[in-house]
Amino acid sequence: MSLPAVVAESSTVAQMPEAVRNVCDLPYDVLFELFRHLSAVDVTSLLNTCRGAHKHTQDPSIWQRYCSQYGLRSVVNFGGLSFYTVYTQLLHPYGPLLGLWASDYPYRGNIIEFRLIPGDDKEQGGLSTSTRHPVLPNYVRALKIGFDAPFVPSPRTTIASQAPSPRSPNDVPPKARVSCSVLPPVDHAHWHSTYVEVVPPSSYGYFMQGYRKPFPHPGFPPLDALWYDSPRGLPHLKPSIPVLVDQRELVRIYPAVRLPIIFASTTPHMKPAAISIHCSGGDDRCTQMYQPALPFDDLSTAPPRYYPLRWDIRAGVDPSDADWKLGTLEGLWLGVFGPYGTEVLHLTWHQEEEELRAIKLTGDANVPRGTLSWTLHASSNASPPIPTSAEWTSELPGGCLVYTGTGTISERGFPYGITVPLSIAILNADDIHIFWDQMNDTRIYTRYKGREGGAGC
Incomplete structure (x- = not known):
């Protein structure tokens, strides 16, 4: 195992005192600082190289630092x-x-x-x-x-007595x-x-x-x-x-x-x-x-x-904002899909083809997971909207952007996919409506912001 670069910059082996020729001879506070540059596996290996270092194996400060990398700061x-x-x-x-x-x-x-x-x-x-x-x-x-x-629990056992007792370091x-x-x-x-x-x-x-x-x-x-x-x-x-x-x-x-x-x-x-x-x-x-x-x-x-x-959770950009572009729609989107519950899509922007593509991460008996659900064609911007359904038009707020695109439909079992035209309305930073003309159906999608509106795992 080689020492991190920080050691090489601060001293050389020749300059070290005779009693500090081995890395384990370094003062523990110096070792502790070195640990921040090592993985947990490397730290464990280093502490097991000699008896003097091994006694620090279960030092709480070492492992609290690694736990904090996962957001856990208290046990x-x-x-x-x-x-x-x-x-x-x-x-x-x-x-x-x-x-x-x-x-x-x-x-x-x-x-x-x-x-x-x-x-x-x-x-x-x-x-x-x-x-x-x-x-x-x-x-x-x-x-x-x-x-x-x-x-x-037995009849005489209480919940409190089931709690584990503190363990000694040798357990x-x-x-x-x-x-x-x-x-x-x-x-x-x-x-x-x-x-x-x-x-x-x-x-x-x-x-x-x-x-x-x-x-x-x-x-x-x-x-x-x-x-x-x-x-x-x-x-x-x-x-x-x-x-x-x-x-x-x-x-x-x-x-x-x-x-x-x-x-x-x-x-x-x-x-x-x-x-x-x-x-x-x-x-x-x-x-x-x-x-x-x-x-x-x-x-x-x-x-x-x-x-x-x-x-892939991103902050939305309103279509009226100067920084908005189709690429800002990338990420995870959720929609309610009838008896199939929540439909999960992953949207990606493909610059060369100027297309926004929606891949199904969850699917149904007609169009399964892993398939291309729909594609938005960037060159088809038709705002103010000119959709095929007057009823659908009345449901759209003023100022939204509408594009034409293509979607995938199929018979049950997905023996093959059929491409059909559709209309895609960008309502705001976090809402998309898709109108499937052949099925006379509107799907509503909302940007996924994480648990509880943006909290991480």
């Missing part, structure tokens, strides 16, 4: 655990989960969000994940990663547990064990078997997915062993009366590594939370894979 509500334990057993392995994740579940997809909860007098802190299900947006507790112990740190619950965590009676798995890269994909032939489901994520957050990385967990899934032969002998049906097989598209959630509770409500209902039978047995979704 008061972590059952007496130290900053060292909370960081090494919870934040280091599971911290990369914080943020949004998009699922490859057929057709519908799903979005989950992991956030850090500091805890209170009723619940220990930890990492919690929520799903938007099914309105715009309603957060439902789905998972918790923390140090909560299974709650199995083995407790492991963080992953728990699943479909109800608010009033107590642990409704919680059951589950686990988060890191799934290695795979060519695993979905297909729809029709009455005549199979056709591939849109790959997820696509090769050029601009919403995919590759720098975030994955949890520091041991990846699972790849499993090759190919159900083509099974589908060939499947009864025709059960078609169409979804099955899994290999594709030419290699998907990146992901996470999946395995729930052991056997509760249908958990299944519905992670896997929204589909109108087709599904033979695939693997749980959905979740891919890191960019925290």
Whole structure:
């Protein structure tokens, strides 16, 4: 391990006193300053190089600094655990989960969000994940990663006596547990064990078997997915062993009366590594939370894979502002889509083609997740608006911008997409209306500003 540049600038080995030839011989306050230039893994390695340094392994000030990088500055509500334990057993392995994740579940997809909860007098802190299900947006507790112990009280056991006692530095740190619950965590009676798995890269994909032939489901994520957050990385967990899934032969002998049906097989598209959630509770409500209902039978047995979704939340710019341009509409947008609940789109501006494109992160039985929902053509600015529906025109406020574009529609199952014209109205910095002329339907989209109107995870 090499010393950071700050040491080389301040002194050389030749100038060091004889008693300070080893890095561990440096005064601890100097070492502590060096730690700010090292990762937590490097700090742990350095402190384990000699007995003198090892005694500082659980120094709270070291691990409080690393915890603060995740926004955690107090461990008061972590059952007496130290900053060292909370960081090494919870934040280091599971911290990369914080943020949004998009699922490859057929057709519908799903979005989950992991956030850090500091805890209170009723619940220990930890990492919690929520799903938007099914309105715009309603957060439902789905998972918790923390140090909560299974709650199995006896008639003589009180809740207070279940609290863990403070641990001495020599105790083995407790492991963080992953728990699943479909109800608010009033107590642990409704919680059951589950686990988060890191799934290695795979060519695993979905297909729809029709009455005549199979056709591939849109790959997820696509090769050029601009919403995919590759720098975030994955949890520091041991990846699972790849499993090759190919159900083509099974589908060939499947009864025709059960078609169409979804099955899994290999594709030419290699998907990146992901996470999946395995729930052991056997509760249908958990299944519905992670896997929204589909109108087709599904033979695939693997749980959905979740891919890191960019925290692409931006401040809106009003169209009347001199700084406004179509590129300011980039980011995540949410819309209410009838029985399918919240529809999540990721908008990106493509300068060369002068197009604003909306990719579906959640979909439906006709146009699934991963497909191009609609495209706005920059050269078609038609303001004041000249839409095809007089009724739609009457609903628009004065001064909004209206463009023409194209959208994707399809028969059930998405055997192929059909491009149709549509009108796109930019009402203000945070609201877009889309009028689909062929369906005589208006979709309303609102810019996603994060939980509680802009708060982070």
